[in-house]
Amino acid sequence: MKNFDDKVAVITGAGAGIGRSLAVALANEGARLALSGRRESTVAETAELCERAGAKARAYRLDVTDRQAVYDHAEEVLADFGRVNLVVNNAGVSMTSGVDETTWDDLEWIMGINFWGVVHGTKAFLPHVIASGDGYIANVSSMFGLAACPTQSAYNASKFAVKGFTDALRQEMRMEGRPVGVSCVHPGMIKTGIARKARAGASRDVDELADNFERLARTSADRAAKHILRGIRKERSKILVGPDAYMIDLMPRVLGSGYQRVITASMRRQPA
Numbered sequence: 001m002k003n004f005d006d007k008v009a010v011i012t013g014a015g016a017g018i019g020r021s022l023a024v025a026l027a028n029e030g031a032r033l034a035l036s037g038r039r040e041s042t043v044a045e046t047a048e049l050c051e052r053a054g055a056k057a058r059a060y061r062l063d064v065t066d067r068q069a070v071y072d073h074a075e076e077v078l079a080d081f082g083r084v085n086l087v088v089n090n091a092g093v094s095m096t097s098g099v100d101e102t103t104w105d106d107l108e109w110i111m112g113i114n115f116w117g118v119v120h121g122t123k124a125f126l127p128h129v130i131a132s133g134d135g136y137i138a139n140v141s142s143m144f145g146l147a148a149c150p151t152q153s154a155y156n157a158s159k160f161a162v163k164g165f166t167d168a169l170r171q172e173m174r175m176e177g178r179p180v181g182v183s184c185v186h187p188g189m190i191k192t193g194i195a196r197k198a199r200a201g202a203s204r205d206v207d208e209l210a211d212n213f214e215r216l217a218r219t220s221a222d223r224a225a226k227h228i229l230r231g232i233r234k235e236r237s238k239i240l241v242g243p244d245a246y247m248i249d250l251m252p253r254v255l256g257s258g259y260q261r262v263i264t265a266s267m268r269r270q271p272a
């Protein structure tokens with residue numbers, strides 16, 4: 001996908017953060033936008049920003065954990081826009097918790113959104129993306145889909161799963177000669193509200209963790225969106241976003257499993 005002019009782009013989790021910035025960036029490049037999120041009010045605000053940039057945009061309420069709703073959404077978008085070129089499965093949540101204090105509900109919550117949400121979006125839209133003749137699927141993982149980290153076991157599991165699923169999809173599309181590019185996106189720490197809405201183990205304080213996250217996050221959501229769109233244009237298999245993502249990507253490749261000792265040592269020096 002060399003440009004986004006007149007392309008129909010679907011973005012989940014478009015009411016905030018990276019999803020909102022991607023929507024506006026795509027609007028500025030001439031795309032038409034089907035934007036969804038679990039709260040229609042915030043997605044409607046994003047759609048308004050896109051319309052101000054001169055794009056056609058429509059807001060939909062969608063919980064990505066609801067499989068049937070995602071399939072219904074795909075049909076609705078097709079009826080409203082006539083085709084689907086690009087799908088960004090972006091909706092996601094985060095959590096900081098030791099394995100011992102992570103509840104079954106926490107695990108089902110995070111896998112439901114971060115992993116199943118991506119699978120639902122991919123499978124429901126794939127036939128339409130193939131039929132467009134110029135299609136693209138970008139699934140949002142994380143730098144924590146490349147390396148594991150203490151307190152991130154559930155998040156790591158969900159984001160490694162996204163990477164495995166997405167990499168296999170790309171290979172299938174290539175093998176079968178389908179007109180569909182596939183990227184897995186691995187952001188580092190991006191300045192969004194994700195940490196304020198996160199879950200934390202019972203022994204941890206969400207606000208304190210969010211303060212720490214906001215202190216460390218260096219890359220803006222707008223900058224992340226620009227980087228992701230550049231990666232899609234270049235059809236990068238792996239789109240790394242931010243210097244921290246590049247560093248985390250390098251660690252297991254250079255140090256092998258020894259990267260875990262480095263991460264553990266650095267975390268001992270600062271609060272999780």
Ligand SMILES: NC(=O)c1ccc[n+]([C@@H]2O[C@H](COP(=O)([O-])OP(=O)(O)OC[C@H]3O[C@@H](n4cnc5c(N)ncnc54)[C@H](OP(=O)(O)O)[C@@H]3O)[C@@H](O)[C@H]2O)c1
Pocket residue numbers: 012013014015016017018019036037038039042062063064065090091092093094113140141142143186187188189190191192193194197217
């Ligand atoms: N920010 C980072 O540092 C970072 C790093 C690595 C990866 N990522 C990934 O990047 C993606 C976007 O994150 P972000 O930082 O932009 O977070 P964000 O600002 O919180 O935006 C995430 C969006 O997803 C929506 N969402 C959550 N659960 C949903 C559900 N069940 N159905 C539909 N929408 C849902 C949220 O809705 P509400 O606003 O209603 O909650 C929100 O609009 C996520 O997949 C995240 O894991 C982020």
